Amino acid sequence: MSDSPAQAVLEILARETGVPPTKINEATELVGDLGIDSPRALQVLVEIEDKLDIEVNDEEVANLRTVGDILEVVATRFPA
Amino acid sequence: MSKSLYLVNPAPVCPSYFGAEVFEQWGFPGAQGIADLATPTVAALAPQDWDISICDEFISPIDFDHPAEIVGITGKITQGDRMIEVANAFRAKGTTVVIGGPYASLSPEQLRPHCDVLVVGELEGIADELFADLESGDFKAEYVAEKPDITTSPLPRWDLYPNDRALMACVQTSRGCPFECEFCDVIQYLGRKQRHKTPDQIIAELDLLYDIGYRSVFLADDNFTASRKTAKAILAALAAWNGSRPDGPVSFNTQVSIDAAKDAEMMDMLAEAGMTLVFIGIETPNVDSLKETKKRQNVGIDLTERISVFVEHGISVVAGMIVGFDNDTKDIFQVQYDFAMQNAVPIFTLGALVAPAATPLFDRMEASGRLTADGSEVAGTPWDTNIVHMNMTKDEMTGGLQWLCNSLYKPEAFAQRMIRMIETMGPLRGPFASHRQTAKAGLRPIEAEAVTILKRLIRRSPEERKMWSDVMAAMAKKPDTGPAVMLSLFRYAQVRCLYDNGGFWEPRVTEQAAVSAVAGGAAVGASGLVSIGGSASG
Numbered sequence: 087m088s089d090s091p092a093q094a095v096l097e098i099l100a101r102e103t104g105v106p107p108t109k110i111n112e113a114t115e116l117v118g119d120l121g122i123d124s125p126r127a128l129q130v131l132v133e134i135e136d137k138l139d140i141e142v143n144d145e146e147v148a149n150l151r152t153v154g155d156i157l158e159v160v161a162t163r164f165p166a
Numbered sequence: 167m168s169k170s171l172y173l174v175n176p177a178p179v180c181p182s183y184f185g186a187e188v189f190e191q192w193g194f195p196g197a198q199g200i201a202d203l204a205t206p207t208v209a210a211l212a213p214q215d216w217d218i219s220i221c222d223e224f225i226s227p228i229d230f231d232h233p234a235e236i237v238g239i240t241g242k243i244t245q246g247d248r249m250i251e252v253a254n255a256f257r258a259k260g261t262t263v264v265i266g267g268p269y270a271s272l273s274p275e276q277l278r279p280h281c282d283v284l285v286v287g288e289l290e291g292i293a294d295e296l297f298a299d300l301e302s303g304d305f306k307a308e309y310v311a312e313k314p315d316i317t318t319s320p321l322p323r324w325d326l327y328p329n330d331r332a333l334m335a336c337v338q339t340s341r342g343c344p345f346e347c348e349f350c351d352v353i354q355y356l357g358r359k360q361r362h363k364t365p366d367q368i369i370a371e372l373d374l375l376y377d378i379g380y381r382s383v384f385l386a387d388d389n390f391t392a393s394r395k396t397a398k399a400i401l402a403a404l405a406a407w408n409g410s411r412p413d414g415p416v417s418f419n420t421q422v423s424i425d426a427a428k429d430a431e432m433m434d435m436l437a438e439a440g441m442t443l444v445f446i447g448i449e450t451p452n453v454d455s456l457k458e459t460k461k462r463q464n465v466g467i468d469l470t471e472r473i474s475v476f477v478e479h480g481i482s483v484v485a486g487m488i489v490g491f492d493n494d495t496k497d498i499f500q501v502q503y504d505f506a507m508q509n510a511v512p513i514f515t516l517g518a519l520v521a522p523a524a525t526p527l528f529d530r531m532e533a534s535g536r537l538t539a540d541g542s543e544v545a546g547t548p549w550d551t552n553i554v555h556m557n558m559t560k561d562e563m564t565g566g567l568q569w570l571c572n573s574l575y576k577p578e579a580f581a582q583r584m585i586r587m588i589e590t591m592g593p594l595r596g597p598f599a600s601h602r603q604t605a606k607a608g609l610r611p612i613e614a615e616a617v618t619i620l621k622r623l624i625r626r627s628p629e630e631r632k633m634w635s636d637v638m639a640a641m642a643k644k645p646d647t648g649p650a651v652m653l654s655l656f657r658y659a660q661v662r663c664l665y666d667n668g669g670f671w672e673p674r675v676t677e678q679a680a681v682s683a684v685a686g687g688a689a690v691g692a693s694g695l696v697s698i699g700g701s702a703s704g
Contacts, residue, residue, distance in 0.1 A: 123648035125655075128620055129638055135621070144194075148614035 091138050091164045092157050098133045099153065102126055112154030120153075138163065169301055170217040172234035173205040176241050176248035177223040181664040183484075183515040185224070186333055188663035192622060194615045196225045199660070200384045201332035204240040204267055206322035211293040213301065218326060223248070225331040230255055236300055239281070240267035243351070243522055246276065253280040262300070271355040272524045278308070287311030287355070288341070290319055316341060316361050324374055331612060334419065335380035337371045339363055339400060343388040345423065346526075347447070348459045349488070352388045354524040360389070362396050365403035372407060372416070379610060382417045390444075391426035391436075398432065404439040408597045415597030417649065419443040425463045427475035437479040437595035443653060444476060445515075447486040451505040452498060455491035459527075470509050477510045477590040480598075482650045484657070485511045489570070490519035490563055492556040499566040500680040506574055510590035512583045512654040513661070516571050518551040518563055527553075549670055562684045565675075569683035573676045575661055577633035584633075584654060585640040587647070594646045616656055623659045 100107040103120045116122045122130065127150075134156070135141055140163045142150075150156060181187035182199075189197035205220045212218055221228050237256045241249045246269050253263045257280070265277050266285030274286050283305055285296065291314040299305035316338070329335075340362040343352050375383060391397045408415045418441045426432050436444075448469055449461050456465050476483050487506070489498050506514055521528040521537065531537045536554040548571055549564050558566070573579060593599070609617070624634045634655075641651055665671035675683050 121645075123645060124617075124652045125638065125641055125648045126645075128617060128624075128652070129634075131617070132621055132624055144611065144614040144618050147617050148609045148611050 091160045114153040168215040170234040171236045172232045173220045173238045175202045175222045176245045178244040188660045198224045198332040200334045201336045203336040209323035210320040220326045236262045238264045242268045250280045284308045290314035334382045334384045335375040336384045338386040340387045348527045351522040385420035390420040391422040401435040401439045408440040417442045421445045424472045427472040433479045440597045443482040445484045449488045454493035478592045480592045484513045486515045490555045495557045496684045499570045510587040513657045517548045520551045566684040569675050577629040581633040581636045584637045588640045591647045
């Protein structure tokens with residue numbers, strides 16, 4: 087069970103890519119490090135949105151390069 | 167004295183299989199599937215001291231208060247009605263209106279009454295004379311152009327075009343086609359002798375488009391592989407260029423004929439250049455109909471086997487299919503369905519046979535009294551035609567076609583064909599093989615919007631969600647197929663837009679057999695509502 091939105095994101099990324107969560111951090115590149123191609127990116131986005139009941143808008147999608155970029159978007163929906 | 171010129175590419179009467187109207191339908195700004203090449207080309211041929219602006223109405227509304235002294239309107243047959251509306255509006259306020267393009271060249275009598283200057287044929291050869299006359303104010307009512315040598319065609323003025331709203335760029339590689347399919351209007355205005363641009367010319371245009379930011383280019387060519395020698399020279403240049411792009415390669419799309427599949431060297435060169443998708447006019451598995459329409463290159467071969475050759479080379483195929491030839495009987499819808507489902511082709515462009523003006527088919531239909539007064543001559547609009555079919559009533563044609571379209575694009579059926587494509591597709595080749603795992607630049611804003619469209623598509627119903635889930639499971643075993651999957655999925659969204667827009671999407675018709683749909687005449691009503699078997703309740 088995920089404790090936080092950030093952890094949920096990491097779990098989804100790990101499940102979709104097969105990369106252990108311990109090897110994923112904010113600097114991890116979605117394409118270069120995780121090998122996420124465009125269909126996989128679509129799947130990850132759909133899963134994150136469904137899990138956290140949020141929507142990542144087009145402008146945000148256009149700027150996703152790293153795991154940190156995703157976490158930053160998610161953080162704006164769940165301010166501390 | 168220099169002039170001001172407003173170049174307009176008007177909207178079509180309906181969405182198309184190759185368009186991007188799904189953006190606007192789903193709440194985004196207007197977009198083009200393939201950037202319009204006509205307006206930037208005309209802008210490049212005009213005097214460069216003129217004040218020139220471009221409006222592509224697929225993307226943004228026409229400014230009817232535009233202060234230009236001259237308005238230039240282009241368009242294909244699908245844009246004909248709107249071309250006339252736009253021309254009339256500008257003439258009413260005293261603006262000089264020039265009309266040219268494919269529709270003007272094929273049906274000049276339709277447009278002549280609505281403009282001050284009509285250009286019939288290709289502009290290059292008469293551009294200097296036309297623009298000099300427009301500048302002096304002493305112009306003729308009509309200019310008829312010969313077929314020019316397009317190696318002299320200048321670099322299109324893409325700096326004037328709204329590139330941020332087009333998914334794909336466009337580079338013309340040739341004009342004309344050596345084949346003589348009875349229903350095709352291309353050879354009527356571009357001729358049967360292909361005229362090519364030089365490889366250097368094509369590369370110069372690609373350089374420009376790459377710098378703008380495009381990473382996907384449609385090579386506008388009615389048959390890219392018809393002239394094998396020239397095509398291979400161009401492909402060699404494309405492979406060298408594409409393999410050395412600093413920020414990743416470009417994906418090329420074009421149109422070819424099925425006979426290219428028997429040339430192993432050609433297939434390798436297409437893959438190595440970065441060709442990722444081709445449109446092929448398959449038309450029909452009915453051999454008698456292929457012979458009837460003079461589609462000789464498709465006769466006497468195993469169409470499915472040839473299609474697979476492309477897919478095995480990592481090249482997706484979009485197949486054009488037509489029903490309603492004289493040799494088609496009422497079972498053609500089931501025959502087409504069975505054929506489509508055995509192919510590794512997710513996207514089929516399906517439509518009734520229509521006879522565009524100036525084609526041999528039009529002449530034959532006219533001579534036999536089989537042209538209808540109220541029918542559309544817009545090819546690619548599935549539910550309309552301008553001819554009386556030999557073996558079916560109009561209602562039978564519409565009912566059968568609606569059954570076929572809905573059956574093939576049911577999420578379950580689409581998923582089956584996507585999975586067949588994934589299983590058949592060969593590994594990434596050429597420039598894409600070496601860029602498989604490199605970090606790439608982010609998405610263009612329009613591409614990010616496309617991702618949102620796909621997210622919504624997947625969530626549209628449990629059936630679409632399952633379709634996506636099944637496709638992803640297949641793709642997990644063949645990750646190289648990712649780009650082809652995304653492209654096909656976006657095209658699926660556009661097809662659904664086309665059918666939704668015309669009231670043609672009605673999955674309930676697939677609950678009956680094809681023959682029942684034909685007999686019942688499931689039809690699109692004037693309101694756009696669909697009745698099944700003559701009953702609104704189904």
